[in-house]
Amino acid sequence: MSQPLLEARRLVKTYGQVHALSGADFAVQPGEVVALVGDNGAGKSTLVKTLVGAIAPDGGEILLDGRPTSFGSPRDAQALGIETVYQDLALAADLDAAANLFLGREQLRGGLLGLLGVLDKRAMRTRAVEAFGELGIELRDIGAPVATLSGGQRQSVAIARSVAWASRIVFMDEPTAALGVLQRGRVLDLIRRVRDRGVSVVLISHNMPEVLSVADRVEVLRLGRRVARFAAAETSLEELVAAMTGALDSQDEGDPR
Amino acid sequence: MTDLREAAQRLRGQNTIWTFLVLAALVAVFSALRPNAFATVFEFRSIATESSILVLLAVGQTFVIVTAGIDLSVGSVLIFSGVIAARTMNGLDSGPKAGWGVVAAGTAAGLAAGLAWGALNGFLVARAKVPPLIVTLGTLGMALGFGQILTHGVDVGNVPGALTDSVGSGSVLGVPWLIVIAVLVVAVAAAGLGLTRFGRYTRAIGSNAEAAGRVGIRVDRHLIKVYALSGLLAGLAGVLNLAHFSSTTLTSGTQDNLNAIAAVVLGGTSLFGGTGSVIGTVIGVFIPAVLQSGFTILQVQSFWQTVAVGGVLVAAVYFDQLRRRRRQLG
Numbered sequence: 001m002s003q004p005l006l007e008a009r010r011l012v013k014t015y016g017q018v019h020a021l022s023g024a025d026f027a028v029q030p031g032e033v034v035a036l037v038g039d040n041g042a043g044k045s046t047l048v049k050t051l052v053g054a055i056a057p058d059g060g061e062i063l064l065d066g067r068p069t070s071f072g073s074p075r076d077a078q079a080l081g082i083e084t085v086y087q088d089l090a091l092a093a094d095l096d097a098a099a100n101l102f103l104g105r106e107q108l109r110g111g112l113l114g115l116l117g118v119l120d121k122r123a124m125r126t127r128a129v130e131a132f133g134e135l136g137i138e139l140r141d142i143g144a145p146v147a148t149l150s151g152g153q154r155q156s157v158a159i160a161r162s163v164a165w166a167s168r169i170v171f172m173d174e175p176t177a178a179l180g181v182l183q184r185g186r187v188l189d190l191i192r193r194v195r196d197r198g199v200s201v202v203l204i205s206h207n208m209p210e211v212l213s214v215a216d217r218v219e220v221l222r223l224g225r226r227v228a229r230f231a232a233a234e235t236s237l238e239e240l241v242a243a244m245t246g247a248l249d250s251q252d253e254g255d256p257r
Numbered sequence: 258m259t260d261l262r263e264a265a266q267r268l269r270g271q272n273t274i275w276t277f278l279v280l281a282a283l284v285a286v287f288s289a290l291r292p293n294a295f296a297t298v299f300e301f302r303s304i305a306t307e308s309s310i311l312v313l314l315a316v317g318q319t320f321v322i323v324t325a326g327i328d329l330s331v332g333s334v335l336i337f338s339g340v341i342a343a344r345t346m347n348g349l350d351s352g353p354k355a356g357w358g359v360v361a362a363g364t365a366a367g368l369a370a371g372l373a374w375g376a377l378n379g380f381l382v383a384r385a386k387v388p389p390l391i392v393t394l395g396t397l398g399m400a401l402g403f404g405q406i407l408t409h410g411v412d413v414g415n416v417p418g419a420l421t422d423s424v425g426s427g428s429v430l431g432v433p434w435l436i437v438i439a440v441l442v443v444a445v446a447a448a449g450l451g452l453t454r455f456g457r458y459t460r461a462i463g464s465n466a467e468a469a470g471r472v473g474i475r476v477d478r479h480l481i482k483v484y485a486l487s488g489l490l491a492g493l494a495g496v497l498n499l500a501h502f503s504s505t506t507l508t509s510g511t512q513d514n515l516n517a518i519a520a521v522v523l524g525g526t527s528l529f530g531g532t533g534s535v536i537g538t539v540i541g542v543f544i545p546a547v548l549q550s551g552f553t554i555l556q557v558q559s560f561w562q563t564v565a566v567g568g569v570l571v572a573a574v575y576f577d578q579l580r581r582r583r584r585q586l587g
């Protein structure tokens with residue numbers, strides 16, 4: 001395997017008596033969709049939170065481009081091109097899609113107006129239209145509050161926001177959980193397009209058929225440790241489920257490719 | 258053109274246009290019924306003058322409500338700031354001929370007093386996580402109490418003529434100073450809420466504080482700023498109130514907070530936060546004022562005004578709820 005873009009080695013995180021992560025490994029290769037799967041309580045959320053800087057691990061190391069790194073906050077991770085799409089979307093429902101895309105990163109007008117904090121709405125809207133266009137997202141009215149959009153469109157806006165700012169990796173936590181069949185398909189297409197732009201995607205999902213259809217690789221977490229790695233194309237649903245439940249314990253040996 | 262159409266659409270979405278139509282209809286009805294008494298420059302000017310102090314409170318309240326908060330303390334902060342301004346001026350020069358320096362110092366003290374109460378509100382809401390309703394209910398009592406303690410409950414009526422004759426009752430180019438100041442504040446605030454990053458963060462926090470925090474907006478700090486702004490405007494209102502009435506008016510103003518909140522809600526700002534408009538708020542101030550004036554001219558008991566405003570207020574919130582529910586479905 002080539003040099004991973006982002007790699008976690010032997011991460012440990014305990015909450016009192018609970019070992020959320022007990023020596024978990026994880027790797028993201030450049031330009032791939034890697035799914036992170038595991039049963040409830042396997043440590044997926046904790047692992048993702050440490051990898052995006054939301055919590056600090058108690059032990060182990062995180063390597064970016066092979067170099068040890070540590071994120072003090074999600075802002076640090078964002079500065080290095082790592083973004084997260086949260087399960088509950090984290091959009092401001094009363095603001096429009098363009099405003100959400102630029103939330104926290106607003107462009108200001110030049111000169112005196114900029115010093116007064118006046119927004120350059122036109123420039124932001126133009127960039128937003130481009131960003132949505134690149135990902136094939138069609139919004140009827142880009143000036144409408146995102147609360148008026150469908151669930152799938154809102155999810156698309158959330159993904160587009162992360163992708164617009166992520167140069168390396170986007171973490172997506174259950175991006176299709178709340179969606180209908182049609183919208184689900186669109187979001188999966190979107191994930192492929194993101195990958196085709198050279199940005200790696202880490203997909204956290206409970207939906208195994210979906211994982212197998214969109215991911216290049218699958219890493220399985222159980223009881224706070226990585227227990228298996230699969231190339232999605234060569235893996236069956238049964239194997240995944242077996243690894244998740246512990247029926248099959250390959251104990252993370254060998255190279256899956 | 259598209260900007261215009263979108264602006265119109267946004268206006269419709271915010272209910273502001275409906276509120277404006279209500280105001281226009283009221284003016285039209287009263288003007289038709291009593292053209293000689295109501296539809297006069299004098300009457301309009303006096304409505305605007307008497308409303309200008311409430312406009313300041315309501316503008317600050319708009320920002321607070323857009324963050325999904327509430328500021329019940331504005332009326333008391335107004336009184337307190339007036340007391341501080343008056344005491345400062347009297348402390349420096351208690352004669353009626355006190356100069357502009359004294360007035361300036363008193364004004365600065367009044368503004369600072371308002372700002373301080375607002376910052377305290379913001380700190381308690383943002384950092385101590387006490388619900389805004391409780392925080393500002395507490396500071397409502399405290400600010401009024403301190404005002405009364407400082408004056409032993411007796412109004413300070415010794416206000417320098419330099420203040421009362423100019424800002425209090427004077428005009429510039431035929432327009433009363435109170436209106437000029439209110440228009441300036443409204444212009445700056447409307448631009449601030451609609452066009453700037455400050456305004457966008459205010460909306461974002463009211464819409465989804467969690468999301469705002471995740472993208473790196475410092476929600477705590479912003480909330481403190483918003484409540485401080487409301488306090489500052491209440492402080493300015495206190496100084497203007499002192500100038501206009503030549504008194505600290507300790508016993509009035511108990512309804513000011515509710516009137517300000519009513520104006521904001523009538524103006525189409527949602528009590529649930531996220532959306533709002535300063536211009537809408539101004540319209541919301543004028544609806545009760547026009548009703549009051551119209552009823553007086555028609556010799557209807559003016560008590561009907563509070564009945565009518567109460568009804569319209571409930572209707573306004575009902576329509577906002579309806580709009581939100583429909584949006585959720587759509």
